[in-house]
Amino acid sequence: MIITSNLSKKYNGVSVLHIQNLEIPKGQSFGLVGNNGAGKTTYFSLLLDLIQPTTGYIKNNNVLVHESEDWKPFTSSFIDESFLIGYLTSEEYFYFIGELRGQNKADVDALVSQFEDFFHGEILGQKKYLRDLSKGNQKKAGIVAALIGNPEVIILDEPFANLDPTTQIRLKGIIKDLAEKQGVTVLVSSHDLMHVTDVCERIVVLEKGEVIKDLATNAATLKELEAHFAGSEMV
Amino acid sequence: MIKRFLSLEWKQFRRASYFQKGIAIKILLFLAVLYFGGIAIFVGGAMFFGLKKIFPEIDPIVMVNNFLIYWILFELMIRYFMQQLPVMNIKPLMIIPIKRNTVIHYLLGKTMLSFFNFISPLFLLPFSIVLLFQGYPVANVILWFFALMSITMSINFLNFLINKSNTVFYGIAVMVIVIVALKYFNLFDVTEPVGKIFNGLYNQPYLAIIPLLIVVGLYKANFNFIRKGFYLDGAVSKKIKEVNATDLSWMDRFGSVAPFLKNDIKMITRNARPKQVVLMSFFFLFYGLFFFTQKVYIEEMPYLLGFASIFITGGFLLSFGQLVPSWDSEYYKLLMSQNIPYRQYLESKWYLMVFAVIVAFILSTPYLYFGMDIYLIIAAGALFNIGLNTFITLFGGALNRVPIELDTKAKAFSNTNGFNPTQLLIALPKLILPIIIFFIPYHFISFNAGLIALALSGVIGMVFKNFFLNKIEQVYQKGKYKTIAAFSEKK
Numbered sequence A: 001m002i003i004t005s006n007l008s009k010k011y012n013g014v015s016v017l018h019i020q021n022l023e024i025p026k027g028q029s030f031g032l033v034g035n036n037g038a039g040k041t042t043y044f045s046l047l048l049d050l051i052q053p054t055t056g057y058i059k060n061n062n063v064l065v066h067e068s069e070d071w072k073p074f075t076s077s078f079i080d081e082s083f084l085i086g087y088l089t090s091e092e093y094f095y096f097i098g099e100l101r102g103q104n105k106a107d108v109d110a111l112v113s114q115f116e117d118f119f120h121g122e123i124l125g126q127k128k129y130l131r132d133l134s135k136g137n138q139k140k141a142g143i144v145a146a147l148i149g150n151p152e153v154i155i156l157d158e159p160f161a162n163l164d165p166t167t168q169i170r171l172k173g174i175i176k177d178l179a180e181k182q183g184v185t186v187l188v189s190s191h192d193l194m195h196v197t198d199v200c201e202r203i204v205v206l207e208k209g210e211v212i213k214d215l216a217t218n219a220a221t222l223k224e225l226e227a228h229f230a231g232s233e234m235v
Numbered sequence B: 001m002i003k004r005f006l007s008l009e010w011k012q013f014r015r016a017s018y019f020q021k022g023i024a025i026k027i028l029l030f031l032a033v034l035y036f037g038g039i040a041i042f043v044g045g046a047m048f049f050g051l052k053k054i055f056p057e058i059d060p061i062v063m064v065n066n067f068l069i070y071w072i073l074f075e076l077m078i079r080y081f082m083q084q085l086p087v088m089n090i091k092p093l094m095i096i097p098i099k100r101n102t103v104i105h106y107l108l109g110k111t112m113l114s115f116f117n118f119i120s121p122l123f124l125l126p127f128s129i130v131l132l133f134q135g136y137p138v139a140n141v142i143l144w145f146f147a148l149m150s151i152t153m154s155i156n157f158l159n160f161l162i163n164k165s166n167t168v169f170y171g172i173a174v175m176v177i178v179i180v181a182l183k184y185f186n187l188f189d190v191t192e193p194v195g196k197i198f199n200g201l202y203n204q205p206y207l208a209i210i211p212l213l214i215v216v217g218l219y220k221a222n223f224n225f226i227r228k229g230f231y232l233d234g235a236v237s238k239k240i241k242e243v244n245a246t247d248l249s250w251m252d253r254f255g256s257v258a259p260f261l262k263n264d265i266k267m268i269t270r271n272a273r274p275k276q277v278v279l280m281s282f283f284f285l286f287y288g289l290f291f292f293t294q295k296v297y298i299e300e301m302p303y304l305l306g307f308a309s310i311f312i313t314g315g316f317l318l319s320f321g322q323l324v325p326s327w328d329s330e331y332y333k334l335l336m337s338q339n340i341p342y343r344q345y346l347e348s349k350w351y352l353m354v355f356a357v358i359v360a361f362i363l364s365t366p367y368l369y370f371g372m373d374i375y376l377i378i379a380a381g382a383l384f385n386i387g388l389n390t391f392i393t394l395f396g397g398a399l400n401r402v403p404i405e406l407d408t409k410a411k412a413f414s415n416t417n418g419f420n421p422t423q424l425l426i427a428l429p430k431l432i433l434p435i436i437i438f439f440i441p442y443h444f445i446s447f448n449a450g451l452i453a454l455a456l457s458g459v460i461g462m463v464f465k466n467f468f469l470n471k472i473e474q475v476y477q478k479g480k481y482k483t484i485a486a487f488s489e490k491k
Helices: A040-047 A090-100 A105-113 A135-145 A165-182 A193-199 A221-234 B002-014 B023-054 B060-082 B086-093 B100-112 B115-133 B138-164 B166-184 B191-203 B205-228 B249-270 B272-292 B295-300 B303-319 B321-327 B329-337 B342-363 B365-370 B372-397 B421-444 B447-463 B465-478 B480-488
Strands: A002-011 A014-024 A029-033 A055-060 A075-078 A153-157 A185-190 A202-207 A210-216
Touching: A002 A040, A014 A040, A014 A210, A029 A040, A029 A165, A029 A193, A040 A055, A040 A075, A040 A153, A040 A185, A075 A135, A090 A105, A090 A135, A090 B249, A135 A165, A165 A185, A165 A193, A185 A193, A193 A221, A202 A221, A210 A221, B002 B100, B023 B060, B023 B115, B060 B115, B060 B138, B060 B166, B060 B191, B100 B138, B100 B205, B115 B138, B138 B166, B138 B191, B138 B205, B191 B205, B249 B272, B249 B342, B272 B303, B272 B342, B272 B365, B272 B372, B303 B321, B303 B342, B303 B372, B303 B421, B303 B447, B321 B329, B321 B342, B321 B372, B321 B480, B329 B480, B342 B372, B342 B465, B365 B372, B372 B421, B372 B447, B372 B465, B421 B447, B447 B465, B465 B480
Parallel strands: A029 A185, A029 A202, A075 A153, A153 A185
Antiparallel strands: A002 A014, A002 A055, A202 A210
């Protein structure tokens, strides 16, 4: 589904990301972990063509991301608050995204109603603009908006941060369900090792812009990751 | 403590984004300040002699006093829409061990240094000095001047209350409407008694104590208001209004651009900054009055009429349009990664501007009063605006990469968005082109030929709409990464 080849990004000659080769098959739940500045958000931004690669390319479903816009219809994402339109209410925002992705109001309502549990009564019918919601609630709205319109690829940057424990657990259920039952390719980054190992079939560790571990998740993965990050802390 | 505050202020001032700009812009800004300041001082100084010439039988100071009420109302209105309250900055000070009273005094003191407080002294100080040189009694003039300064300060503090409290806002609004209505229906002219009061201030200089007391009273009122609400959810918080989703589904008939149009309407009606711009573009409607009321322009410089007509219908186009991608800067990444072709995005902005020009044209119907010729030239100007200026504006927007904070009012003189040399260059054809298109056929053939040429240029532009939009789209595509990077920078 997503093929990354010889991809690098440099700012003023300083390399912030360099991925020789990375293939993410369709329907995989893919986790990206790494300390601050490891290049997680840079990679996601490249995937969304928000920044220009210095060398190499990313192919999303055989579309060259930095050359064609054809990846947009089947890819959706929530990276940060700049993906929200602050002066809309949650409902208006969902409908707007729905219209962009060819869904009518009823479609959007049907999809969103599945997540009432996840919203915990704090998103719908609030009579508040998104900019006036708390950080956690903004995130909930953003994540669900990324699910509108049956995307085949969903990219979520730090989806667990700022969420309350109940919502974190529910989000894990949602992500697992997407990849296992609906065949959606889900890309997630996180600082929370426990959550990624719970959710992702495959975990890639980035350090200073390079892939240094590529693990298929099993019972020992969490231990291995913890050992790795504890070790690099001591150095 | 005050010293620390001042050093904080100084840093805020020095490090503000508008000082980080190029030296050329700094010089331009400085010149602009000098220019407008100079004009104000000159007008203030010349006012005495001008009034004396026009109304020889009335003492200029009486004349000024009679009209002061209008100035006060005008200043109040301008401030309500333009003046940014400094309240938000005190959040970090709340948890530091500083006495609340000190913080509040500081906060209120800071508003006294607002740019808006210097407008009226710029006029009145030279006027008063002229009065002194003309041999008016020294004590009267000086105390009158101080009384007026106190009134300016009162407006300053009143504005604070109006902004923060709905009751005060509606109270003042009702009062203003009543005053205007009474005057309009010739029931009662409030300017006369008010003029008498101001003249009283001048004749009985000791009365200057009254405005001073008003300032002190308003200061106290403000102080108490903030003191009571000195909590995160009180006076220092932004008001969170309850909102109802608006149904704009009737706009769906515009097809694929409908979602963007609906969004833009919401953006304009729900954010402080675009509201301000729309209000300003409304004032552009009256721009024609400068030109059409003066015989000089109609008889000797008719090519300038083409210029004026562009402004009448193009207010929104010029003020809103030139900042086009910036309006969406807060969520530009979303737009760029969502399922949106650039083309549709640009087209929706085009429709919005066309719509605004048409509305402005309808509103400009009263200009018929100045004759059919004038009205026709406004119509031709509107066509030019729709057919060519929209595209020039969109094209210029591609070079504009200044993020906008939507829900923050622009501060006077910090509004340098779009204030860069390329932007200026782009603005030139918008204004000069219509003059040229109108003037050449006018000069060699006739007035009507000029009209037709101007209108025709607009029609041709509309015919080539797709071509222009394609070209503009390419320019936007090319600058995409730069624009995203610039918009995600913190202001």
